[in-house]
Amino acid sequence: MKYFMAALSILFMGTIAAQNVKGKLVDEAGSPIEDAGIFNKTSGQHSHSDGTGHFVLDRTSVNDTIYFSRLGYATQTRVVNQADLQNPITIILVESSISLDQVVLVSEVDALSRVVDVDVKTNPVKSSQEILRKVPGLIIGQHAGGGKAEQLFLRGFDVDHGTDVAINVDGMPVNMVSHAHGQGYADLHFVIPETIENVNFGKGPYYADQGNFNTAGYVNLKLRKSLDKSMLSTEVGQFGTRRFMGMLNVLDNENSNAYLASELYLTDGPFESPQNFNRINILGRYRYALPGDQELLLTASHFSSKWDASGQIPQRAVDQGLISRFGAIDDTEGGQTSRTNFVLNHNKNLGTGKSLNTMAFVSHYDFELYSNFTFFLEDPVNGDQIRQFEDRLLAGAKTVFRNNSASLGDMEFKYNAGIGFRYDNVDDNQLSRTLNRQELLERLAYGDVDEVNSYAFAGAAFKSGKFTFEPAVRLDYFRFDYINKMSELYDSRSEEKVAFSPKFNTIYSPTENTQFFLKTGIGFHSNDTRVVVANGGEEILPAAYGVDLGTIIKPADKLVLNATLWTLFLDQEFVYVGDAAIVEPSGKTRRMGIEVGARYQPLDWLYLYTDANYTQARSTEAADGEDYIPLAPDFTMAGGITLGGNQGFSGGINYRYIDDRPANEDNSIVAEGYFVTDANLNYSVSNWTFGLIVENLFDTEWNETQFATESRLLNEPNSFEEIHFTPGTPFYLRGKVTVTF
The missing domain is CATH 2.40.170.20 (TonB-dependent receptor, beta-barrel domain)
Structure with missing residues (x-):
């Protein structure tokens, strides 16, 4: 009976307890670091820190090697001990120059975006028109002196001003539906280039x-x-x-x-x-x-x-x-x-x-x-x-x-x-x-x-x-x-x-x-x-x-x-x-x-x-x-x-x-x-x-x-x-x- 109940728990609840390492990632000033990568080199498991810097890495065992990485910070390596599995840990990442070796390839559908982020960090955009050029294969053109949204080209599309590319700023949509000039019109000129952290x-x-x-x-x-x-x-x-x-x-x-x-x-x-x-x-x-x-x-x-x-x-x-x-x-x-x-x-x-x-x-x-x-x-x-x-x-x-x-x-x-x-x-x-x-x-x-x-x-x-x-x-x-x-x-x-x-x-x-x-x-x-x-x-x-x-x-x-x-x-x-x-x-x-x-x-x-x-x-x-x-x-x-x-x-x-x-x-x-x-x-x-x-x-x-x-x-x-x-x-x-x- 107990095995039957365990099976039901897996089927309907979808989760069972597992050993994990959990904690928080912060910088040297103590501020939380969001979206840092946590990668278990031994098992291949990976995770990311959330908006408050917290993370959990499942299926972790003693002596596993874990990488903590974030562009702009020196990658930290930690060998797991028994105490790490029992109590939350705090990892302090130290600022460092941007480097490709800080990128860890993890099994995510947007993995290429994390690689290209190095482009943004090593050569930040110098004008609002350059923002979209950071996306590989995305070509832009301006035909109103910088006043209108740019014309976009991607994957064989003349996207016009945004019909086939969804553009957001911190989750807020930029594309305008049923716009006076064209469907999907996306004017990004309200973004100050120097305020950009990354382009996903x-x-x-x-x-x-x-x-x-x-x-x-x-x-x-x-x-x-x-x-x-x-x-x-x-x-x-x-x-x-x-x-x-x-x-x-x-x-x-x-x-x-x-x-x-x-x-x-x-x-x-x-x-x-x-x-x-x-x-x-x-x-x-x-x-x-x-x-x-x-x-x-x-x-x-x-x-x-x-x-x-x-x-x-x-x-x-x-x-x-x-x-x-x-x-x-x-x-x-x-x-x-x-x-x-x-x-x-x-x-x-x-x-x-x-x-x-x-x-x-x-x-x-x-x-x-x-x-x-x-x-x-x-x-x-x-x-x-x-x-x-x-x-x-x-x-x-x-x-x-x-x-x-x-x-x-x-x-x-x-x-x-x-x-x-x-x-x-x-x-x-x-x-x-x-x-x-x-x-x-x-x-x-x-x-x-x-x-x-x-x-x-x-x-x-x-x-x-x-x-x-x-x-x-x-x-x-x-x-x-x-x-x-x-x-x-x-x-x-x-x-x-x-x-x-x-x-x-x-x-x-x-x-x-x-x-x-x-x-x-x-x-x-x-x-x-x-x-x-x-x-x-x-x-x-x-x-x-x-x-x-x-x-x-x-x-x-x-x-x-x-x-x-x-x-x-x-x-x-x-x-x-x-x-x-x-x-x-x-x-x-x-x-x-x-x-x-x-x-x-x-x-x-x-x-x-x-x-x-x-x-x-x-x-x-x-x-x-x-x-x-x-x-x-x-x-x-x-x-x-x-x-x-x-x-x-x-x-x-x-x-x-x-x-x-x-x-x-x-x-x-x-x-x-x-x-x-x-x-x-x-x-x-x-x-x-x-x-x-x-x-x-x-x-x-x-x-x-x-x-x-x-x-x-x-x-x-x-x-x-x-x-x-x-x-x-x-x-x-x-x-x-x-x-x-």
């Missing part, structure tokens, strides 16, 4: 905690909880560029700390018509250690920017000498936007490897953009300028429970589960025809959007020998409401939809320095509410079916290699074209690719990295030769070298390359590729750092964004379809001075 990412739809827009991948930025030192920095450069940044410790004691950060950025850009660009960022963070192994983190931030833009220009205007590459056809484009955020994070250690993490946010966002893509095609008298506008309030919350110390029979068993919601209230979402940013000529679309997304997810990790199996499932519910203010009568429409997204990932780790993985899963991105109601709720949550097969190996302490074969199939979808207020079907697509990367640190002061990505992207419902996906990149490559340490001379050089790619469905119009190199040089003495930053070191002539567009210039009798582009930045030099205290 994953490619493909394999992550249960990531929902809407996670098809090609996701990016989650984590901000610093506290500052080691206060900092002031100023930059002066070409094209009237000025940047002032400050981060100040305002509170630092045993139980709490707080800091303020701010940024002011001004530039005219390289264009003949000055951009008059200005952006201001303000952020404050307060962390409080509550009794009972709890942590409370409150973040408040505000961002605002205004700009003028020269817009995309047709190639023929440059070829005919009408304008230069940095000239304009319509220089009355531009806009303004702002975002105010309040985020509350609460972490609680529940003991024995269990933790509860809750976050809630509320954000106010507004957006106004003036553009002219076709010049005089539609209106030969007034021109084709359009205005896109919205005023949005978004709010949401998420709670996640994790148990990193459970057993199921002879297997190590970890699991997590979470619930959450997001609500968007968008007022006066509109598209209008305007003249000179002053006169309203005609409204093309005008209405209010209310969209709710509630969700639940659960996942587990079963480790048996050298294999780890990770099944997971996610359920999303959407409600779409739209009030059409263009109608003479009250016109309110609603639709509901549910998305079911299963995942299953397998990791095989034959040694502590080698792993192979097979990831499978279904993801989705929602469509614009105006599409949903127009199509009666049909085919409005297109699914993405993905498979990744790859490996990460560490043949030496300071060398990591990775390679992946992958494929992704995207269902039929309907796309709302925000620039024209029309709905277009896009059909089924298939993408296949290969990715390879390498990171090498032969010396403490020398770090090299490179990533290469090849993709074949095709529509599956078009005839051969007419099945190209416009602007989908087929080959991209990025890499760099970083030299030096904390004192004396340091610097680096990095490059990015994108091949020629089709700009239309039959490849008759080609978007030209480019190879661009950036560099920086610094000299540090005591608490001062003097630096030079050079973008486009070799003054390459390149086009940052390109589109196949039909347009007509003033007095042209006919329209032409050809490449319209925004020129890439020429040689661009800035000087920088930073002081810490």
Whole structure:
């Protein structure tokens, strides 16, 4: 009978007691260290410290060797004794220079992200545009002088401004649903680069905690909880560029700390018509250690920017000498936007490897953009300028429970589960025809959007020998409401939809320095509410079916290699074209690719990295030769070298390359590729750092964004379809001075 009861306990309770080592990781000041790796070299078991620094490592025996590692800290090794199994231990990690040997390959689905984090630490981002470039294979382009969100390219997707990449900052979503300019619009300019702690990412739809827009991948930025030192920095450069940044410790004691950060950025850009660009960022963070192994983190931030833009220009205007590459056809484009955020994070250690993490946010966002893509095609008298506008309030919350110390029979068993919601209230979402940013000529679309997304997810990790199996499932519910203010009568429409997204990932780790993985899963991105109601709720949550097969190996302490074969199939979808207020079907697509990367640190002061990505992207419902996906990149490559340490001379050089790619469905119009190199040089003495930053070191002539567009210039009798582009930045030099205290 007792054996029967034990079996029932395993089956229904899912956990039995096991020997473990538990404790807390702190730095030299006694502050908890989050997300440090704890790895049992003897058994292969691993764990991570939670938000309060606590950890539990199961299936541990006397004389086992355990590694405690975290980037930026010297790795500690501990041989377990009997006392360690009986009482909690405290491990103090000592700060150290960033090194690849601090990375331990563990059986986790986002293991590559932990390797690439070395890139961020050894060569921190120097501008908001560089944030997303840290993700291998992710290419960005700006075509509104830094005012709009960047155009994104990843895994053969022209992601536009975020349709197929889910972007978060400390769990708060950045992508905007049913946005005035485009679905998934993700403007990251409210993030001050120096406040970033790390960039976590994953490619493909394999992550249960990531929902809407996670098809090609996701990016989650984590901000610093506290500052080691206060900092002031100023930059002066070409094209009237000025940047002032400050981060100040305002509170630092045993139980709490707080800091303020701010940024002011001004530039005219390289264009003949000055951009008059200005952006201001303000952020404050307060962390409080509550009794009972709890942590409370409150973040408040505000961002605002205004700009003028020269817009995309047709190639023929440059070829005919009408304008230069940095000239304009319509220089009355531009806009303004702002975002105010309040985020509350609460972490609680529940003991024995269990933790509860809750976050809630509320954000106010507004957006106004003036553009002219076709010049005089539609209106030969007034021109084709359009205005896109919205005023949005978004709010949401998420709670996640994790148990990193459970057993199921002879297997190590970890699991997590979470619930959450997001609500968007968008007022006066509109598209209008305007003249000179002053006169309203005609409204093309005008209405209010209310969209709710509630969700639940659960996942587990079963480790048996050298294999780890990770099944997971996610359920999303959407409600779409739209009030059409263009109608003479009250016109309110609603639709509901549910998305079911299963995942299953397998990791095989034959040694502590080698792993192979097979990831499978279904993801989705929602469509614009105006599409949903127009199509009666049909085919409005297109699914993405993905498979990744790859490996990460560490043949030496300071060398990591990775390679992946992958494929992704995207269902039929309907796309709302925000620039024209029309709905277009896009059909089924298939993408296949290969990715390879390498990171090498032969010396403490020398770090090299490179990533290469090849993709074949095709529509599956078009005839051969007419099945190209416009602007989908087929080959991209990025890499760099970083030299030096904390004192004396340091610097680096990095490059990015994108091949020629089709700009239309039959490849008759080609978007030209480019190879661009950036560099920086610094000299540090005591608490001062003097630096030079050079973008486009070799003054390459390149086009940052390109589109196949039909347009007509003033007095042209006919329209032409050809490449319209925004020129890439020429040689661009800035000087920088930073002081810490």
